[in-house]
Amino acid sequence: MGPFADLADIVSRDEPMARHTSFGVGGPVSYFVEPRHWRELQVVYRRSWGEGLPVRVLGRGCNTLVSDGPHRWVVIATRRLRWFRRRGRRIDAGAGVDLPRLVASAEAWGMGGFESFAGIPGTVGGAVAMNAGGRHGSIADRLVGAVVAFPGEAPRWMDAGELGLGYRVSRVVGGRPFLFSASFELDRASPRRIGQRRRSIVAQKRATQPVGARSAGCVFKNPPGDSAGRLIDKAGLKGARVGDAVVSHKHANFIVNRGEATAADILALIELIEERVRETFGVRLELEIEVWTDDEERRRYGRA
Numbered sequence: 382m383g384p385f386a387d388l389a390d391i392v393s394r395d396e397p398m399a400r401h402t403s404f405g406v407g408g409p410v411s412y413f414v415e416p417r418h419w420r421e422l423q424v425v426y427r428r429s430w431g432e433g434l435p436v437r438v439l440g441r442g443c444n445t446l447v448s449d450g451p452h453r454w455v456v457i458a459t460r461r462l463r464w465f466r467r468r469g470r471r472i473d474a475g476a477g478v479d480l481p482r483l484v485a486s487a488e489a490w491g492m493g494g495f496e497s498f499a500g501i502p503g504t505v506g507g508a509v510a511m512n513a514g515g516r517h518g519s520i521a522d523r524l525v526g527a528v529v530a531f532p533g534e535a536p537r538w539m540d541a542g543e544l545g546l547g548y549r550v551s552r553v554v555g556g557r558p559f560l561f562s563a564s565f566e567l568d569r570a571s572p573r574r575i576g577q578r579r580r581s582i583v584a585q586k587r588a589t590q591p592v593g594a595r596s597a598g599c600v601f602k603n604p605p606g607d608s609a610g611r612l613i614d615k616a617g618l619k620g621a622r623v624g625d626a627v628v629s630h631k632h633a634n635f636i637v638n639r640g641e642a643t644a645a646d647i648l649a650l651i652e653l654i655e656e657r658v659r660e661t662f663g664v665r666l667e668l669e670i671e672v673w674t675d676d677e678e679r680r681r682y683g684r685a
């Protein structure tokens with residue numbers, strides 16, 4: 382176990398990231414760690430830095446494309462940081478709590494607002510980091526603040542305003558600082574009303590997106606005033622494929638792994654889309670998903 386010999390119950394070696402990403406791709410990482418509390422997290426960070434091992438933070442891997450590797454990284458998975466509680470109109474939740482679980486609990490408690498995020502997969506940490514959302518609002522609308530830890534420092538509270546949440550972006554992207562837990566404020570509402578709204582949002586999503594397919598949600602951000610899905614569609618790219626990576630017929634801003642796609646297939650398809658949309662419309666699409674590559678791969682693919 383190298384630097385983590387005494388932490389065998391929370392560390393796996395050579396763990397394939399394909400098991401931990403919604404695309405179902407990604408090569409093995411040297412150490413996959415699932416800390417249960419702040420002290421373990423601190424030890425993992427300290428030792429990783431001591432060994433010169435790059436650290437990356439993962440929620441449910443719903444918005445991340447991990448390259449085929451192998452990778453000499455430490456991946457810290459937040460999923461065991463999964464406590465949550467209710468205080469009046471507030472909910473405090475650990476970074477690893479599944480967002481759908483929180484949506485369901487808020488509804489049962491008669492706390493409205495979170496149903497806007499129905500059908501969005503992922504964890505609290507991931508949702509805050511990328512300010513997840515859609516046409517019904519984004520996490521920023523409900524976030525009061527978060528407990529975060531900067532490298533080498535003790536965790537501290539930051540108000541939502543300090544967290545730099547914008548369109549699919551925040552200061553906590555990439556685990557620096559590490560988001561430990563987040564607090565949200567909701568409205569009082571009847572579970573029945575919340576349930577009605579949730580069902581209509583989910584139905585709308587199912588009608589327009591490949592829900593349940595192996596994807597990472599929208600691949601590109603919407604350019605100002607337009608929709609990436611519309612542009613990709615109009616460029617004639619629905620159904621375009623590289624290996625088993627395919628542009629969804631239902632929503633062109635989704636790439637779906639139809640079976641045995643590799644990260645290289647998905648990256649090649651991303652490049653093809655970028656080029657075609659640039660040639661056709663003169664628009665430079667920006668990635669919404671996070672791509673994890675090594676230095677060498679970065680040179681090969683020309684992206685971070």
Ligand code: EPU
Nearest residue numbers: 515516517598599601602603608610611614631632633634
């Ligand atoms: N459109 C097409 N073809 C397509 C897809 C969309 O012509 O293949 C058109 C639609 O008809 C519509 C317009 O493009 O006129 C916008 O499409 P849509 O309403 O589906 O919304 P979107 O802008 O593509 C955004 C978020 C989604 C979120 C939906 C619904 C981004 C990049 N995407 O999509 O978020 O679910 O609104 O709220 O902000 C995600 O972040 O992973 C994601 C899926």
